[in-house]
Amino acid sequence: MMETTAANHKERQYYIDWLRILLILSVFLFHVGMVFNTWDWHVKNDVTYGGALKYFMSFLHTWRMPLLFLISGAGTFYAMGKRSVGQYLGERFKRLFIPLLIGVFTLVPVQVYIEKSSQFNSLMDFYPHMFEGIYPSGNFSWHHLWFIAYLFVIALIISPLLVFFKSRAYRSFIGLLEKWASKPLALNIFIIPLVLSQALLRPYFPQETHGLVDDWAYVAFSVIFFLAGYMMLSSRSITESIRKQRRWFLIESAVFTALLFTLPYQVESEALANNLWDLLSIFVAWSCGLAAIGYARQFLNRDHPLRKLLNEAIYPFYLLHQPVIVVVAFMITKWDMSAGWKFLLITMISFAIAVILYRLLIYPYNVMRIAFGMKPRPAEERKEIRLIPALVKIKTQSAK
Numbered sequence: 001m002m003e004t005t006a007a008n009h010k011e012r013q014y015y016i017d018w019l020r021i022l023l024i025l026s027v028f029l030f031h032v033g034m035v036f037n038t039w040d041w042h043v044k045n046d047v048t049y050g051g052a053l054k055y056f057m058s059f060l061h062t063w064r065m066p067l068l069f070l071i072s073g074a075g076t077f078y079a080m081g082k083r084s085v086g087q088y089l090g091e092r093f094k095r096l097f098i099p100l101l102i103g104v105f106t107l108v109p110v111q112v113y114i115e116k117s118s119q120f121n122s123l124m125d126f127y128p129h130m131f132e133g134i135y136p137s138g139n140f141s142w143h144h145l146w147f148i149a150y151l152f153v154i155a156l157i158i159s160p161l162l163v164f165f166k167s168r169a170y171r172s173f174i175g176l177l178e179k180w181a182s183k184p185l186a187l188n189i190f191i192i193p194l195v196l197s198q199a200l201l202r203p204y205f206p207q208e209t210h211g212l213v214d215d216w217a218y219v220a221f222s223v224i225f226f227l228a229g230y231m232m233l234s235s236r237s238i239t240e241s242i243r244k245q246r247r248w249f250l251i252e253s254a255v256f257t258a259l260l261f262t263l264p265y266q267v268e269s270e271a272l273a274n275n276l277w278d279l280l281s282i283f284v285a286w287s288c289g290l291a292a293i294g295y296a297r298q299f300l301n302r303d304h305p306l307r308k309l310l311n312e313a314i315y316p317f318y319l320l321h322q323p324v325i326v327v328v329a330f331m332i333t334k335w336d337m338s339a340g341w342k343f344l345l346i347t348m349i350s351f352a353i354a355v356i357l358y359r360l361l362i363y364p365y366n367v368m369r370i371a372f373g374m375k376p377r378p379a380e381e382r383k384e385i386r387l388i389p390a391l392v393k394i395k396t397q398s399a400k
Contacts, residue, residue, distance in 0.1 A: 015293075024317060043329040045329075065222075067293075071233065079091060092155040107323045144318075150212070187232065195282055197217070198279075312374065315374070
C-alpha cells in the first residue's frame, strides 16, 4: 500500500483535470441559465421559464458542486505530496485566500452594483457603500466566491488530519476501503455520514445559504464529499472499482433522480415533502458523482495538448465568469429579441470576454497570476516572451 500511494503522487490522473474543466464550464452555463429561470438572481430576463428548465437546473444543482468538492479533495491529496501541514496551508492561502480577498473587492462589487444600479450613479459611487450591511439586504457579499471561501475553510478544518493521513494506520484503513470498494455499490457507505450530518444539522441550519456562519449543514456536507474524494480518488484500486461499476452507479443515479422528482410531490405534508427531497438529494448527489467519476476514468484518463492550457485557465475563468455574465446579461436582456437568441448571445459574448480578459490581462503578468490563484511564470519562460518582440524586430529589419 505504501508503494501504491507513492506511485499515485507521481502519476497524474488526467480524468480529474478533465472533470474539473467540464464542471466549471457547467457552472458557467448554469449561471447563464439563472438569467432565464424563475429563481431569484442578480439579472433577470423579462420572460422567465420554469418547467423543464427549472427541473434540469435543480438536477444539476443537486450534484454538480458536491462533485467539485469531491475532486477538490483528490486535488488536496496530490497537492500535499511531501509538503508539511504548514506548507500545505501556505499553498492554500496563496491559491484560495488571496484570490478570494481580491475578488471580494474587485469582482463582486461589479455584480452588486449592477443589481442595485438604480440606487447609485456609478460603480465608483457604489464603492463607499459596499460595507453597508450584508447582501441581499445590504451590499457586502462574496457571491460566487463562496466556493473558494469554503475550500479555504475546509483546508483549515482538515489540516489536523493531514498528519494522520500519512500514517500507517491510515494506509491500513485505505487498504480495507479498497477491499470494500470492490463489492458492487459498496461505496454507498459514504451516504451514511452524509445523511447523519444533515439529520443533526439541518434542523438548526435548514437553508443552503453559502454564507458560512449560517450554513453549517452544507459545510459539513461539503467536508464529507471533500474527504471522500481525498480517500477514494487517491487510490487506483478504488477508482478502478468505480470505473468497473460505473453502469451500476448510473442506474442508481437514474432511479434516485426519478424518485427525487416524483416522490416528494406525492405527499400532502410540506414538511415531509421537504425532508424527502433533502434525503433523496443526498443519494442523487453521491450516485451521480460516482457515475461521473467512473465514466471519466473510463473515457477521459488521457492527456491532450489542450488539457494543460485549460486546466491552468479554468480557475481564473471561474473567478471571472459570473461578473462578466451579470454585466453582459444586464445589457442584452433589455434588447427586443427572443429568449433563445438572448441566451445564445449572453453565452457567446460572456465566454469570449472572460477568455480575452484571462489571456490579455491575467495570463502574461505575474502580479495578476498571483491575484487569480495561479503560479508565477518561470523566469526562463518570461525571458522567452520578452525575446519574441525583439526577434520579430530583428527579422523585420533584416528583410528590409
